[in-house]
Amino acid sequence: AQSVTQPDIHITVSEGASLELRCNYSYGATPYLFWYVQSPGQGLQLLLKYFSGDTLVQGIKGFEAEFKRSQSSFNLRKPSVHWSDAAEYFCAVAPTGYKLSFGAGTTVTVRA
């Protein structure tokens, strides 16, 4: 069965600093990959997704992610974090069709 691992439960970063969130998946083939963000008390919002093609994917809010097949990873990055980026971030995979499997999430705290 497929699985998604987000190794970091909580990350604290200074405003203006760079951010990288890790995501590893376990699956026999390249799945469909997603990053979602959840602000407190809100639903999930899609940041970006990868199906095929260019392995560097640009998303909303200045986020990007890089797919590395050899490492089974899909890490999320942002060059300069804003206080409004404080939220919980979820990596998700869909090996085929509809079923999204989510990682446990990484909570990002932004300090002034």
Next chain:
Amino acid sequence: DAGVIQSPRHEVTEMGQEVTLRCKPISGHDYLFWYRQTMMRGLELLIYFNNNVPIDDSGMPEDRFSAKMPNASFSTLKIQPSEPRDSAVYFCASSLGRGGFDTQYFGPGTRLTVL
């Protein structure tokens, strides 16, 4: 578009009571998904519908849970009888096409507390 609408936003009930959660998907979306989020188990897909027809309910935890979609603009998730371990945030999401391929748009969720 108003996005996915869920009601109520918060529900507090006592064990044994029936609970009904409601969802209005984005107009024109063919797929509707129900998720549950807990600290212990994270985000889990419970059931999803395509064109109002339940396609996969393998994530529904027990027979106490049931979901319906009587028309394209309304779905319910019912728990009867409710138990304290059902306390969670329940999300509804909708998408234009196959969930794995198309963006799922999430509602704000219903926070359920069963005492």
